[in-house]
Amino acid sequence: MVQTYTLRIKNGTRHVKQYRIWLWWKKYTCIKRANGRVYYEKKECSRREKNHMQRFSRRKGLTFEAVPTQYTRSNSYRSQFFACHPSATGKYRCAYCGKKKPKDKITIDHIFPVHCMEKYPAVRKRAALFGIHGSNDMKNLCTACMRCNQKKEAKMGIWILKGFLGKQPWYWPLRRILTVILVFFVLYLGRKIYMPVVCNWINTLQK
Ligand SMILES: [Zn+2]
Incomplete structure (x- = not known):
């Protein structure tokens, strides 16, 4: 498989908005952050395009970021998860607290957070030990109620163990028996x- 990258162009010594028309022409999407700033992103770029944009950003005084595409959040991970894990009752169990919720009240959580996978190669290595080679890998996804998802955010540590155990169908009955x-x-x-x-x-x- 050919390695592709998600490229992000952000403010550097100059403002990225100055190049918005050129970036729009190159099919970059403008993404607004919570702090009101914007950056431009394009997925599935070749190594050649990555090198070209890296040179461009350096020349123009912009911040450049390239992440292997498989570690960035995909648009279809939720539907893919439900397709792989159909529920007869229409309810799913939160892997962190064990409560059962209907499909529209359940979120799909990345056990190894996307943010950490994108940023830290050490986290990617640790995930590879669990057989996870991408953020949207089925092994890295679990169901979580909205409350637990908000509590977890981008935390790791004990939450990783909780996620992996909680998504096993035998875990909650066994826990009750114990x-x-x-x-x-x-x-x-x-x-x-x-x-x-x-x-x-x-x-x-x-x-
Ligand atoms: Zn929960």
Whole structure:
């Protein structure tokens, strides 16, 4: 497979908007950021185009960024996920909290966040250990309720483990069984250890 890149041209010493007509002509999309600034992006570019735009940006005093396309967010990962994981009941379980939600209330989360995969080669290497070679890889996607998705944001650490475990169909029933066993065990211990202590205490009070 030929490697393609997502190219981003941002403000540098000069403002990227000065070149908007030229970038529009080259089929770049203008993307507005939350802080009101804009940058221009084009997906699926060849290595030749990448090198050309890199030289152009350096010459014009703009900031240039190239990310292998497979690590950037695709437009179709949500529909692809639902096509691969159809649900008979129409509900999906959040991998992070275990709650079941209807399809329109569930989001598809990238377990290794797209932002980290784009920015840090070390994260890509770590993801490759799990057999993940792209942000939109099915192995890197899980269902999440809106609340958990907002809480997770671009966090890693324990959230990665939670995501991988929570998306396994056996995880939540097993967790429930283990919780019941644990509760019974604690009750049994309580009866065995604390009951004689409590009885002794009551006896001493009665005397
Ligand atoms: Zn949740």
